[in-house]
Amino acid sequence: MPNNVAKATGEGARVLAGTWTLVAADVQHPDGSRARDYGADPKGMLVIDAAGHYSLQIFKSERPGFASGDKAVATPDEYKAAVMGSSTHFGTLSVDPVAGTLTFHIQNASFPNWQGLAQKRSYELTGDVLSYRVTPRPNGDVPISIWRRID
Template sequence: MKHFHIVTTVLRLVLPGLTLQSGVALGQVPLDQQLTGAWTYVSVDTVRPDGSRTPMYGPNPHGLVIFDGHGHYALVNSRGDLPKYVSKDRMAGSAEEYRAVVQGSIAHFGTYVVNEADKTITFRIETSTFPNWNGVEQRRPFVLSGDELRWTTPAASGGGSGEVVLKRAK
């Protein structure tokens, strides 16, 4: 019992002044650390200027976004219903099969920075399956609520803006 009192006394003295390395009080985890991990896609919608929505990758997009906690990320997303190639050889697809893959998927990787003040993620895209994004920075406002992450892509590669909803992978 005596050891219990010593431990609780030490904890009462030490914990109030304890801070994380970033200077944030214990219990207040910075947004970039909250993003760390793997996220799966729930939806990806194109939002037109008139407010209408179209699922960009169908009703059940498949994909993963990984934030490694050291400023690197990888993102891959595709339609859940992409057709298989008749030839069974990815280098010998038909024009229609190639079109379906290009229009039904996106992937990119690079580094990211989270701005706590304005709640944005800036993706510094090194390489993308949409080559126009190679070497580009894209700033995306986001909302993190529990195990749900939402961001907006102001100028989506398919036109309009994009609204992405992800859930933390378990």
């Protein structure tokens, strides 16, 4: 790792280690307009430890329950809503404060295609509010996550 990159240890741990609650999960469209990406009241938690391990969960509050009450028995639309209404992954985190980037080194994810990837995101930290922009989606949308420290 380059000298200016901290694996969320030392300075990175002092700045980002802790428990964060999701404030917003938005998306910026290519035309510059912004909308809610995970519904009106998304829920989520991001936990980062002093060694640089993290766990992240985002859920759309409006996800419908399965009519059967059984996780193994659902309609295609129920499964789609469950998958598209959540994003979870865990692994390790590196921080480059000079470049203003975070990199999630994803060990496992609810979206299997992310497993083993490193995803770099530009971030801002203002007091106890952390926000970052995810790499644009194929359609040009840029997800934006905003978190508030709770510990």
